[in-house]
Amino acid sequence: MWEQIRANRRRSILLITIMAVVLALMGYTAGENIVGPGGGVIGLLVGLVIWAVQMMVYLTSAESILLNHAYAQELKREDSPRLFNVVDEMRLASGLEFMPRIYLVDDPAPNAFAVGRNPETTAIAVTSGLVHRLNRDELQGVIAHETAHLKNRDAQFMTLAAVMLGSIVILAEIVRRWTWYGGRGRSRSNSRGGDGGQAQAIILLLGLVFAILGPLMAQLLYFACSRKREFLADACGSQYTRYPEGLASALEKISQAASTSSFASKATAPLFIVNPLYAGGDEPDSVFSSHPSTAQRIRVLRSMAGASLADYEEAYRRAMGGGLIGRGSLGSAPQQSIRAPSNEGPIETRHDAQNIIHRAHGYLPVQCSCGLKFSVPEGYEEDHIRCVRCGNLLPVPAAVPPPETAAAAPPVITRAQPPLQYKRQGHGWESFRCQCGRTIQVSPGFVAPYIYCNNCGREIQVT
Amino acid sequence: MPIVVLLFVLVIIVGGIMLWIAGAYNRLVRLRNQLDNAWAQIDVQLKRRHDLIPNLVETVKGYAKHERGTLEAVIQARNLAVSAKTVAERAQAENVLTGALKSLFAVAEAYPDLKANQNFMALQEELTSTENKVAFSRQFYNDNAMTYNTQIEVFPMNFIASMFSFGRRDFFEVKAEAEREAPKVSF
Numbered sequence: 264m265w266e267q268i269r270a271n272r273r274r275s276i277l278l279i280t281i282m283a284v285v286l287a288l289m290g291y292t293a294g295e296n297i298v299g300p301g302g303g304v305i306g307l308l309v310g311l312v313i314w315a316v317q318m319m320v321y322l323t324s325a326e327s328i329l330l331n332h333a334y335a336q337e338l339k340r341e342d343s344p345r346l347f348n349v350v351d352e353m354r355l356a357s358g359l360e361f362m363p364r365i366y367l368v369d370d371p372a373p374n375a376f377a378v379g380r381n382p383e384t385t386a387i388a389v390t391s392g393l394v395h396r397l398n399r400d401e402l403q404g405v406i407a408h409e410t411a412h413l414k415n416r417d418a419q420f421m422t423l424a425a426v427m428l429g430s431i432v433i434l435a436e437i438v439r440r441w442t443w444y445g446g447r448g449r450s451r452s453n454s455r456g457g458d459g460g461q462a463q464a465i466i467l468l469l470g471l472v473f474a475i476l477g478p479l480m481a482q483l484l485y486f487a488c489s490r491k492r493e494f495l496a497d498a499c500g501s502q503y504t505r506y507p508e509g510l511a512s513a514l515e516k517i518s519q520a521a522s523t524s525s526f527a528s529k530a531t532a533p534l535f536i537v538n539p540l541y542a543g544g545d546e547p548d549s550v551f552s553s554h555p556s557t558a559q560r561i562r563v564l565r566s567m568a569g570a571s572l573a574d575y576e577e578a579y580r581r582a583m584g585g586g587l588i589g590r591g592s593l594g595s596a597p598q599q600s601i602r603a604p605s606n607e608g609p610i611e612t613r614h615d616a617q618n619i620i621h622r623a624h625g626y627l628p629v630q631c632s633c634g635l636k637f638s639v640p641e642g643y644e645e646d647h648i649r650c651v652r653c654g655n656l657l658p659v660p661a662a663v664p665p666p667e668t669a670a671a672a673p674p675v676i677t678r679a680q681p682p683l684q685y686k687r688q689g690h691g692w693e694s695f696r697c698q699c700g701r702t703i704q705v706s707p708g709f710v711a712p713y714i715y716c717n718n719c720g721r722e723i724q725v726t
Numbered sequence: 727m728p729i730v731v732l733l734f735v736l737v738i739i740v741g742g743i744m745l746w747i748a749g750a751y752n753r754l755v756r757l758r759n760q761l762d763n764a765w766a767q768i769d770v771q772l773k774r775r776h777d778l779i780p781n782l783v784e785t786v787k788g789y790a791k792h793e794r795g796t797l798e799a800v801i802q803a804r805n806l807a808v809s810a811k812t813v814a815e816r817a818q819a820e821n822v823l824t825g826a827l828k829s830l831f832a833v834a835e836a837y838p839d840l841k842a843n844q845n846f847m848a849l850q851e852e853l854t855s856t857e858n859k860v861a862f863s864r865q866f867y868n869d870n871a872m873t874y875n876t877q878i879e880v881f882p883m884n885f886i887a888s889m890f891s892f893g894r895r896d897f898f899e900v901k902a903e904a905e906r907e908a909p910k911v912s913f
Binding site for chain 1 (some may be wrong): 767
């Protein structure tokens with residue numbers, strides 16, 4: 264929606280400016296309190312340097328920070344073609360310019376989030392719990408919601424805010440500690456100059472105010488914006504899928520899941536589809552909450568008569584009493600009818616979802632003759648491993664030096680190590696270990712006679 | 727003196743109108759380009775569907791030699807779809823192809839070996855997903871076509887539209903009857 268995109272751009276610029284002002288003020292007051300009168304300028308400069316560093320960090324690696332914070336694994340198309348197809352479908356329905364990268368998080372609690380600084384660097388992450396518990400319509404609803412966040416540039420603003428918020432919290436902590444311990448020493452020397460005493464007291468007070476209230480106000484600002492956004496993303500998502508019941512039933516299933524996510528924190532919580540810090544997203548609905556109540560969202564979605572923005576607006580007015588979408592966007596949204604549900608089940612089983620994670624982490628799958636299949640972690644150094652069920656000693660699939668040929672040519676002294684050999688056992692996905700310890704995978708479509716190890720660069724002949 | 731003031735005011739008014747015309751023209755151009763882009767997307771997905779079909783037919787032939795009728799129907803429908811030209815013709819041909827594919831998948835239900843074949847399962851997923859993608863890109867195109875058509879027909883803009891020849895765009899329709907028909911399987 265054009266208004267939302269423009270509003271987010273305005274808010275991003277506003278946030279960057281406010282951050283600069285707040286950091287400058289915090290620096291100034293901290294400087295006055297810690298270094299003494301006249302030290303405020305130094306503090307101000309330090310504050311601005313911190314702001315510049317923050318902006319640099321944001322511009323270069325904002326998503327990587329947030330994705331690593333959640334232990335997310337990037338997926339390739341072959342890892343889960345069905346997940347890629349679902350995201351691709353939503354890309355077409357929403358008219359996104361670029362296909363977002365897809366990440367999987369190993370967590371049984373179903374949840375999803377979207378990050379991205381600009382259209383080229385967007386990413387969507389889903390948990391393994393989401394992928395095996397929701398059927399295709401429900402998953403499509405969740406992905407549509409995340410795609411709406413990307414299309415409306417919410418993810419852009421939230422990524423910026425998450426990075427800024429994290430650093431304000433840290434800085435406020437530092438300032439508070441310094442002001443508390445440093446201020447007492449200063450006040451003795453300041454009481455000698457009677458004139459400056461009053462100004463000093465005010466600055467001391469301001470410093471404390473910033474240190475204590477700063478993070479609180481930042482959080483309020485952050486959460487206040489994001490509640491309305493969740494409803495708007497629900498509205499746009501329904502328009503893309505033409506099937507609001509999909510998202511409604513997905514939210515219902517997610518709210519019934521009884522676990523919280525260990526990798527989310529207060530700074531990143533608003534990015535998720537339901538609040539990950541509360542089981543099933545069931546947080547008390549207050550001015551501090553980052554998401555609107557899931558029950559309300561489900562109610563609005565289920566009372567929609569059609570699938571357009573106008574239908575969502577009508578359902579929202581009936582359930583919540585106020586208006587949501589601006590007239591500009593509503594005017595051009597025609598009446599759109601809801602489509603029939605597809606009856607496809609979940610796109611991955613729990614086992615397959617785990618396998619994708621293991622493959623991404625470089626685990627080696629090994630099968631014993633007693634029927635047990637298990638995974639050997641990367642870095643395991645022995646050649647053999649015992650089956651945990653029957654005690655059988657199994658070889659770890661590895662690339663080995665080729666057998667010596669009978670007629671040995673006169674040894675040529677070369678720098679490069681001789682190539683290794685690996686014999687394929689079938690036509691499917693296979694993983695084996697290089698001599699340096701790195702796990703290498705070959706896909707069913709791999710037909711070349713050799714492959715190079717990513718880690719040590721050794722050539723391995725694949726036969 | 728008053729003549730100068732009058733001329734000045736006139737220049738400003740004319741300037742204002744020119745600016746508005748430029749703005750409106752730009753908006754229409756942007757909408758039309760977005761629409762062309764959406765059409766190109768549909769093209770990409772349709773072409774992908776056409777490219778997947780020979781592979782599917784070969785896979786099925788290996789397991790279900792007796793189903794010549796269904797296979798031939800699919801191949802014919804595909805060739806028709808590839809050679810269609812106008813929007814209406816293409817929409818019609820694609821609907822026929824969708825019907826033929828539905829019959830083929832229904833027939834494949836009777837061959838458990840075929841259903842378990844990895845290749846066939848991957849192709850089935852790809853085709854289902856491509857159908858969905860065609861549907862979604864068509865949806866996006868139709869939504870934008872609606873916005874565009876409305877824009878060139880509302881009161882102030884219709885002058886500009888006719889001045890610079892912005893034409894109305896057809897919708898990519900689905901014939902509901904053909905799609906909703908359940909395929910008949912005969913043994």
